[in-house]
Amino acid sequence: MSENYQSKTHVFYSPTKIIVGVNTASQVAQEVRQFGGHRVLIVTDPGVVAADLIAPVESSLKAGNVAYVIYDGVEPEPPSRVIDRGAEMFQAEGCDLVLGVGGGSSLDVAKGISLLATNKGKILDYCGVDRLPKNGAPMILMPTTAGTGSEVTRVLVLTDEEQNTKNVVFTPYALANAAIVDPLLTLSMPPSVTADTGMDAMVHAIETYVSMNATEFSDILAERAMELIADYLPTAWAKGSNTDARYHMSLAATLAGMAFGSGGLGAVHALAYPLGTEYHMTHGRTNAIMLPHVMRYNIPGSPERYARIAEFMGKDTEGYSLMEAAEMAVEAIRELLDTIEVSCQMQDYGIPEDDLPALVDGGMKQARLFVPNPRDLTREDVDSIYREAY
Ligand SMILES: [Fe+2]
Secondary structure, three states: OOOOHHHOOOOOOOOOEEEEOOOHHHHHHHHHHHOOOOEEEEEOOHHHHHOOOOHHHHHHHHHOOOEEEEEOOOOOOOEHHHHHHHHHHHHHOOOOEEEEEEOHHHHHHHHHHHHHHHHOOOHHHHOEEOOOOOOOOOEEEEEOOOOOOHHHOOEEEEEEOOOOEEEEEEOHHHOOOEEEEOHHHHOOOOHHHHHHHHHHHHHHHHHHHHOOOOOHHHHHHHHHHHHHHHHHHHHHHHOOOOHHHHHHHHHHHHHHHHHHHHHOOOHHHHHHHHHHHHHOOOHHHHHHHHHHHHHHHHHHHOHHHHHHHHHHOOOOOOOOOHHHHHHHHHHHHHHHHHHOOOOOOHHHHOOOHHHHHHHHHHHHOOHHHHOOOOOOOOHHHHHHHHHHHO
């Protein structure tokens, strides 16, 4: 099935090089050399350092005689000042390549630092689409979670503390020279982080698949990602040391990242962002909470696609009507969330019901994400989805 794609122009973005495999972190020095790095700024957060996840990176750099400095000032849902400070350090230390190691926040901060190294100013000067005049400093990205897909996208998400909102920088210059996806870096994620980040990847695949901006390229990647996540997320959650499950989740998150990097997101991310900024919940958890509610709302906009999602998630839709088959996708997601012990009701997280109007305001600020969503949303629709999710 491909819908009228012949009438669309396809644009596909990808990093120059993607390296996926067990123990690929040990090749980092080689990649740094290939992309002209002599003095590396490692961008990470204190949790990654404490878990010793940069150990294989450091030993590769030492063995390869590559000098490096560590910036471990990354905070969750990174405020813009974290990027600005890292850019000052890159300059002050005379670095020539940015190496992001961590979850989505560390990778996004690394992108921002790379961009500011050549474009100057503050990162908030560049929010929006294609506002940077120059390519950034060379950059290598290494995820330590299996979820955000940030290692392969051209977007970075940051928090504007003054406006108390999320903002984004979109530019092809935010694509890495190399993404190194080593599942061994994800083994120590605790079950709740595995669940949250894995669901973020699932949301990327689903949102892109039903997006008005989906392409031939994003479909293939999203379909495979959905199948892999449905198959491997429960095992990765239940047994963190299972390298096979971790490998497939790392691969799936990267595929889903490549899919949404060109195909775009939708209303799940839009309505999840305010939960993240208001209650400091993880990006993946807030997406997981909103996913089944937005899916149900969206079904009339793309029933064929939702029916296929049910199939990718292992449901047998034979003999059911199209709408019944589409509903089975929501069921499959609810079952997956039950298995990995993630509630999709906001009240289970202690969010006061009185806060719903403020969340609606926050959701409406993300209206840019409503454009590719398969069903239009008014303020009243956003309100009723939040009530459903409550
Ligand atoms: Fe996401």
